[in-house]
Amino acid sequence: MSRQLKFNIFRYNPQDPDSVPHTDTFLLEETPSLTLFIALNKIREEQDPSLQFDFACRMAICGSCGMVINGRPGLACKTLTEELPEEITLMPLPVFELVGDLSVDTGSWFRTTNTKIESWIHTDKEFDPNAIEERMENDLANAIFELERCIECGCCVAACGTANMRDDFIGAFALNRIARFMLDPRDERSENDYFDVVGTDQGVFGCMGLLACEDVCPREIPLQDQLGILRRKMGFIGLKNIFKPKAKAVG
């Protein structure tokens, strides 16, 4: 016999001065292989067309449908209701600006953070559109790709205690991103350039290391490893800078 699911969904429209944050309850008959994404679409089509939430691809690629599912950030399209109890509470991801109900503006946060960490290949080489591709060892290409799989869903940021308390903390997403550029031989940044970006309290030294980020990442990116590697590298660069011989004064 199918279950009757009870959804408690956060509702609030920050654009409407009369709107008050509250929870609405919806009942839905569970069907086989029902995802939260399908359930939310059914609720919107059959019960409340004003319900706001984000989605695009339905297959954990676009990163749009992140939300807090029974207290834990995750993707609605990747979550089957059969994995959850009959009562399901859905809240918007914290840290990001609320658009309405379950919809948040992750785009602005990621654009600002990517700009802050200069999230692109830095090179002095002139771009030649006719040049033959430079070869890269397979192992290195795979190691870069492993970190490149991030879909900017925001779950790691929403789960992070530091990011929830401090809006200047760049989060595991950005630290993973810098780890990816440090592997890439096409990026000509020096170790001190990287240190300036992530060797600070806003970067890897602000991380408390409790690893909620890795627990919730729907792409299972090895954030724990990257945080550890980056912390060691940045600690080493910092020490080198402290103990490097001082240049002699001229004259």
Ligand code: SF4
């Ligand atoms: S380990 Fe660091 S980045 Fe990850 S959730 Fe904790 S404080 Fe945030």
Ligand code: SF4
């Ligand atoms: S690292 Fe994982 S949880 Fe964080 S934004 Fe990327 S895919 Fe989402």
